[in-house]
Amino acid sequence: MKESRKVLPDILRVVLTAFVLFHHYQQLTGTFFYRGINFYGGKFYFGYVVEIFFLMSGFFMVPYVKRIQDKMSFPTFFGKRLIRFLPSMIAATIFYDIALFFYVRLCNGTLRYPTDINIFGSIVTALGLGSWSITKDFEINPICWYVSVLLLCYILMYIFVFLSKITKIPAGILLAIPMIAGVVITHITEFSIIPFLSTRIARGYIHFFGGLLLGIIFVGLFGKGRKANSNGISEDKIKTKLNNNPDNQNNKLSKEKAGFVLILKRMINRIGEATLDIYLIQLPVLLLFFIVSFYTGLNLVSGKTMLLYAVVTFFIGGLYYFLIGKRIHLLLSKLFVKKKV
Numbered sequence: 001m002k003e004s005r006k007v008l009p010d011i012l013r014v015v016l017t018a019f020v021l022f023h024h025y026q027q028l029t030g031t032f033f034y035r036g037i038n039f040y041g042g043k044f045y046f047g048y049v050v051e052i053f054f055l056m057s058g059f060f061m062v063p064y065v066k067r068i069q070d071k072m073s074f075p076t077f078f079g080k081r082l083i084r085f086l087p088s089m090i091a092a093t094i095f096y097d098i099a100l101f102f103y104v105r106l107c108n109g110t111l112r113y114p115t116d117i118n119i120f121g122s123i124v125t126a127l128g129l130g131s132w133s134i135t136k137d138f139e140i141n142p143i144c145w146y147v148s149v150l151l152l153c154y155i156l157m158y159i160f161v162f163l164s165k166i167t168k169i170p171a172g173i174l175l176a177i178p179m180i181a182g183v184v185i186t187h188i189t190e191f192s193i194i195p196f197l198s199t200r201i202a203r204g205y206i207h208f209f210g211g212l213l214l215g216i217i218f219v220g221l222f223g224k225g226r227k228a229n230s231n232g233i234s235e236d237k238i239k240t241k242l243n244n245n246p247d248n249q250n251n252k253l254s255k256e257k258a259g260f261v262l263i264l265k266r267m268i269n270r271i272g273e274a275t276l277d278i279y280l281i282q283l284p285v286l287l288l289f290f291i292v293s294f295y296t297g298l299n300l301v302s303g304k305t306m307l308l309y310a311v312v313t314f315f316i317g318g319l320y321y322f323l324i325g326k327r328i329h330l331l332l333s334k335l336f337v338k339k340k341v
Helices: 007-029 046-059 062-069 074-107 119-126 140-169 171-190 200-221 237-245 252-272 274-282 281-295 303-336
Strands: none
Touching: 007 046, 007 119, 007 252, 007 281, 007 303, 046 200, 046 237, 046 274, 062 074, 062 140, 062 200, 074 119, 074 274, 074 281, 074 303, 140 171, 140 200, 140 274, 140 281, 171 200, 252 274, 252 303, 274 281, 274 303, 281 303
């Protein structure tokens, strides 16, 4: 039976994604609250939330260290990542270009980011190369930088784990090299455009490999743990306990409560599963809000509009993922990923 998806990481993904949406909304609309939390321009810089995404990505890659050492090939390892990320990157870039075209042409709009469609830049972005500092083109849909840097981290992870197998040097020592390089880059320069060593890439190096090393230490101290949810209880266990407990069998309220918990968990899992696409589509949706505001006078500098924007972004991103994106991922997986015997 397939292991149940863990709920606590998904809760964190959903909350952090919402924070990022609020952060960019306030940044690009100039919204500021004199009372309450400001996700941009406030006491805490919520742009650092992306660092937590890198930490989580690195932490959950710990099992692959052993798999790579057990002869997992690079195409198998990296191909799985490409199948998940590239279709979403391509879709997000297309949506951004379409929304930008109408915003510039119909509303005479301008942004702090590239204000016109650049075909080559779009291709570079869609392929996940936009933040590698190997081209001089502006990155289209700059939100994609996170995935671009994450893909680079995956490549380096495989290289260093593979080298550890050949040289017999502990993987943890070699995996610390990119993290240290990121720290050095961050402290010796405020801006760098050196390929694979930009300050933006350094953020990914520090936190992805930091999370990976924390995961290695955690597994070393506490072992692999049981295959259950983060709260220690799987759906099957909840159902079994509910059915086998005489007190609960005759307690309708307990059954309804357990059923509600399972439904809520599944709903959070579904939203958490779609958070990457929700994250990537946020700027196209914001451009749509700019267009609507131009024609209807919608007040963008408003907390209510910001909440509406977040809800709409979650809805559109989730709708795209489950109706289109997930089906593309499954199809590509069947075509390119070998089934386990």
